[in-house]
Amino acid sequence: MSLDQRFLGVLGTSPFRIAIAYSIAFACGAAALLLVVDFAVSRVVDGSTDNLIEAEVQGLREQVLVLSRSDFIELIEQRSQDQDVRGAVYLMVDPQLRPVAGNVPAWPKISADEGKWIQFKVAVPYGDEIREHEMRARRFPLPGGYRMLVGHDVQERQDVKSLMMRGLIAAVLLTLLLGLGGGFWMGRRILAQAGAISAVATQIMRGDLSQRLPVREADDELNTLSREINGMLDKIEQLTLGMRTVLDSAAHDLRTPLNRLQATAESAMGQFEVSSPGRRVLERVTSEVDHMRSTLDALLRIALAETGTVAREPVDLSELVNSMVELYAPVGEERGIKIDSEVEAGAQIQGSRQLLAQALANLLDNAIKYTQDGGHIRVQLRNSMGGSEVIVADNGPGIPADKREVVLGRRVRLDEARKFPGSGLGLSLVAAVTKLHGAKLLLEDAEPGLRVSLKF
Amino acid sequence: MNILIVEDDEVARDHLAKALRDVGHMVETAGDGLDGLRRASSGKVDLAIVDRMLPKLDGLALVQSLRATGRKIPVLILSALGDVDDRITGLRAGGDDYLAKPYHMSELLARVDALTRRGEANGGQGDTKLKLADLELDRITRKVTRNGKKIELTAREFQLLEFMMRHSGQVVTRTMLLEGVWDYHFDPQTNVIDVHISRLRQAIDKDFDKPLLHTVRGAGYSLREDE
Numbered sequence: 001m002s003l004d005q006r007f008l009g010v011l012g013t014s015p016f017r018i019a020i021a022y023s024i025a026f027a028c029g030a031a032a033l034l035l036v037v038d039f040a041v042s043r044v045v046d047g048s049t050d051n052l053i054e055a056e057v058q059g060l061r062e063q064v065l066v067l068s069r070s071d072f073i074e075l076i077e078q079r080s081q082d083q084d085v086r087g088a089v090y091l092m093v094d095p096q097l098r099p100v101a102g103n104v105p106a107w108p109k110i111s112a113d114e115g116k117w118i119q120f121k122v123a124v125p126y127g128d129e130i131r132e133h134e135m136r137a138r139r140f141p142l143p144g145g146y147r148m149l150v151g152h153d154v155q156e157r158q159d160v161k162s163l164m165m166r167g168l169i170a171a172v173l174l175t176l177l178l179g180l181g182g183g184f185w186m187g188r189r190i191l192a193q194a195g196a197i198s199a200v201a202t203q204i205m206r207g208d209l210s211q212r213l214p215v216r217e218a219d220d221e222l223n224t225l226s227r228e229i230n231g232m233l234d235k236i237e238q239l240t241l242g243m244r245t246v247l248d249s250a251a252h253d254l255r256t257p258l259n260r261l262q263a264t265a266e267s268a269m270g271q272f273e274v275s276s277p278g279r280r281v282l283e284r285v286t287s288e289v290d291h292m293r294s295t296l297d298a299l300l301r302i303a304l305a306e307t308g309t310v311a312r313e314p315v316d317l318s319e320l321v322n323s324m325v326e327l328y329a330p331v332g333e334e335r336g337i338k339i340d341s342e343v344e345a346g347a348q349i350q351g352s353r354q355l356l357a358q359a360l361a362n363l364l365d366n367a368i369k370y371t372q373d374g375g376h377i378r379v380q381l382r383n384s385m386g387g388s389e390v391i392v393a394d395n396g397p398g399i400p401a402d403k404r405e406v407v408l409g410r411r412v413r414l415d416e417a418r419k420f421p422g423s424g425l426g427l428s429l430v431a432a433v434t435k436l437h438g439a440k441l442l443l444e445d446a447e448p449g450l451r452v453s454l455k456f
Numbered sequence: 457m458n459i460l461i462v463e464d465d466e467v468a469r470d471h472l473a474k475a476l477r478d479v480g481h482m483v484e485t486a487g488d489g490l491d492g493l494r495r496a497s498s499g500k501v502d503l504a505i506v507d508r509m510l511p512k513l514d515g516l517a518l519v520q521s522l523r524a525t526g527r528k529i530p531v532l533i534l535s536a537l538g539d540v541d542d543r544i545t546g547l548r549a550g551g552d553d554y555l556a557k558p559y560h561m562s563e564l565l566a567r568v569d570a571l572t573r574r575g576e577a578n579g580g581q582g583d584t585k586l587k588l589a590d591l592e593l594d595r596i597t598r599k600v601t602r603n604g605k606k607i608e609l610t611a612r613e614f615q616l617l618e619f620m621m622r623h624s625g626q627v628v629t630r631t632m633l634l635e636g637v638w639d640y641h642f643d644p645q646t647n648v649i650d651v652h653i654s655r656l657r658q659a660i661d662k663d664f665d666k667p668l669l670h671t672v673r674g675a676g677y678s679l680r681e682d683e
Contacts, residue, residue: 248537252509255536256465259558263471266561286560293558294643304540311541326612327638330651354540358642365646 009191016187023179027172034168038161049136049152050117056088056150057138064142072142076101088152089122089135095145104135104149114139119154134158193222197229205438209237209309243307251300258296262289298425301358305432310352317347317388317456320356321381328364336374339364343381347388349456351437359433362426363392363452370450371396393451404443430454457572458482460501462492462518463534464510468557472505475561476568489513496522501529503572505564508535508546516549523550530571534559543641562675566627573626586621589681591660591668593621602660612637613656620656620669620679629676653677 010016064072073092080090080103091102099106108120118139121132137151196214203211212233213226265285272279304310325341332339367377371394380391399407408431430452434441440455459481463469466487473483484501486492489510496504496518504522508515519531533551535542546554553567586593590603598614600607609617619636620628630649634640653669661667670678 252536255557256468259536260465260467262558262560263468267471267474289558297556297643301540309541311544323638327640327644327648327652330655331646331648334651352540354641357640361640361642361644365644368646 010184010187013187013190015190016183019179019183019186023176023183026179027175030171030175031168034164034171038164038168041164042157042161045157046154049154049157052088053136053138053150053152057140060148060150061140064148069144069146073101076148088150089137090151091149092142093147093149095147097147100146102149104151107147107149108137114141118151124153131155190222193226197226204233208312209233209240240307240309243303244309247300247303247307251296254296255293258289258292262286265289295425298429301355302425302429302432305352305355305429305436308436310355310436312350312352315349315351315353315356317349317356317390318343318345318381318383320353321347321360321379321390324357324360324364325379328361328368332368332377335368337368337371337377338375339377339379341379343379344383347381347383347456349388349437352433355433355436359430359454360390360392362430366426367392367394367396367450370394388456390454390456391451393446393449395446395449398445398448398450399443401445407443408441458484458500458502459568460484460486460492460495460504462486462489462496462504462510462515463507464488465507471561472564475565479565481568487511489515489518493518493521496529497525497527503530503532503568505532505534505568506551508533508537508542516546519550532564532567532571540641560674562627562672563629563631566629566632566676569626570623570628570632573623586618586624588621588624588668588679589666590664591621593618600660602664605663607659609656609659612652613659616652616656617660617679620677624679627672627675627678632676 060075063075067075076090076092079088080101089102089104091104091107092100093107094100097107104122108118110118110120115138117136119134119136122135123130124133133153133155135151136154137149139147139149142148193214193216200211200213212230215223215226215230265282269279269282269286272282321343322341325339325343329339364377364379371377376395378391378393380389380393382389382391407427431441434454437456440453442453442455444451444453457480459476461469461472461476461483463472463485464487469485469487473485476483484495486495490512492504492506492510493513495501506515506518510518513521515533515535519533522529522531530552531550532553532555533546533549534555534557535546536557543554543556552571555564555567584594584596586595591600592602593600593614595618600609600614600617615637616633619633628636630644633649633653634642634644653671657667657669661669666682668679668681670680670682672678
């Protein structure tokens with residue numbers, strides 16, 4: 001697997017997707033929370049500032065009525081001095097807008113209506129440097145064309161707001177980043193564990209029942225699941241081994257008396273003249289033993305293939321098909337049947353060479369058996385990225401569509417086939433061997449004839 | 457030849473002993489694995505026929521122990537088990553040949569013959585040229601001549617003839633040929649081997665007076681010069 005594929009693989013894992021979904025949800029939540037807080041704070045703080053200014057404006061309006069101009073100027077100067085400029089701000093200007101008193105250097109050039117709230121910036125010394133501060137104020141006229149401005153420094157509030165905005169963005173980004181990183185990390189972990197599990201599962205499917213899923217120290221779901229699957233595999237292995245033992249003892253218990261029968265018949269044969277009636281009877285006995293043996297062999301091989309307890313090795317399928325065709329071609333030629341083969345090289349599979357050979361032999365044997373003299377058999381091996389396909393097609397009578405499933409079962413021989421010799425287990429063995437190799441067996445109409453396809 | 461039979465089935469053991477004596481071998485028998493191992497290790501035995509499932513000591517364990525002590529005598533394993541893998545495990549344990557029960561005595565005798573004369577028979581593995589009467593086979597140039605006349609053979613026919621020549625004078629069974637030449641271990645049911653043999657016979661015997669490739673009834677084939 002290339003790095004890119006691994007990266008993309010992680011992106012597709014469920015933990016990564018869940019983490020992304022959650023971090024987006026959390027980010028939205030954090031944003032909403034901050035916006036609500038900001039809104040509430042603005043309302044409270046802005047409201048109280050505005051009230052303060054409002055009250056001051058009201059107070060000054062009353063004072064200007066009772067105080068002389070110079071006393072009023074005195075009052076303004078006093079108030080301006082009392083307050084730091086970042087607090088309350090005052091400015092009184094004459095009709096030409098020249099400052100008369102207050103702590104704001106100039107009348108803001110804002111063309112808003114008198115009496116409306118205005119916001120403007122004032123340069124304020126701040127230690128060594130000068131900073132622009134945001135002011136919020138109201139203006140109102142004084143007698144004699146003078147005008148008055150009362151306001152408040154709202155820079156701090158602005159600072160808090162922008163700090164909150166920055167905090168909000170940082171929080172959202174951090175949430176997303178953590179979610180992404182965490183998701184990626186979890187995804188990789190899952191992918192690694194799942195990869196290990198699927199690698200082992202593949203080996204088990206290939207018949208190596210001794211394999212177990214990797215289990216780590218941690219007590220997470222995947223480990224628990226792996227442990228349970230391992231328990232299941234223990235059971236399957238036990239059952240399979242048990243089946244193998246049963247098979248072995250069945251084989252032993254059948255082969256041993258057959259062997260004795262063969263031995264006894266052979267010993268007895270020595271006492272008869274060649275081609276005497278007694279000898280002929282014994283020869284019948286040994287030929288029946290042969291028949292029983294080949295049926296037993298076939299049944300055992302089917303059972304072995306079905307339990308999946310056969311050792312696997314790399315098999316060159318191309319070489320195997322070629323060699324089987326070469327083995328059977330002269331048999332066909334004896335009856336004028338031509339076996340054409342078209343075999344693509346390099347088809348490699350994991351499997352049992354002997355069982356595959358037996359399956360191919362059965363197919364070729366059947367094809368020759370059921371094809372009339374002078375017939376034609378085609379053997380093909382197609383090898384592509386998707387796998388290999390072995391096809392054996394004859395132009396014999398074929399198998400009717402409704403009976404194709406049936407012939408794969410044990411000992412089924414169609415009525416028309418009874419005149420041919422054979423155990424009737426040939427196709428069952430082919431089916432068991434194909435299953436053992438995880439391949440697909442298809443019986444089709446070769447128009448005319450039977451077309452058997454094995455897709456590996 | 458001194459042959460040891462390790463087999464717990466009395467009927468099979470007696471029949472086997474008699475058949476081997478009939479063809480001129482000296483026979484020793486053992487009914488269990490331990491006795492078998494003791495006798496096999498004694499040094500007086502030239503070949504052992506060992507059943508796979510034995511009381512006291514399993515047949516495979518017997519062969520492994522024997523090999524562990526450095527005894528190199530040929531061992532033929534008999535088995536009443538399944539097949540496919542059992543054959544491989546049998547040979548891996550140190551067996552030289554493997555035969556499943558029930559077997560024909562002719563099959564067993566042919567295999568015993570092949571095992572005892574291995575190496576001494578015509579053409580050990582090292583020989584590049586095999587010769588029988590006027591038939592010659594060169595393993596390097598892959599040329600076959602009879603009476604100086606070149607004989608054209610396919611690759612498989614060449615292998616078949618080479619196998620037969622290495623076992624010349626012995627009986628070679630159909631299964632031995634399928635195993636030795638094609639490396640297949642199954643019952644071909646049909647007469648595949650017979651057809652290949654008859655083609656080989658066409659090639660090497662057809663134009664000559666004295667046939668070399670003989671059919672041995674009920675057993676197999678033999679490549680030999682008739683007296």
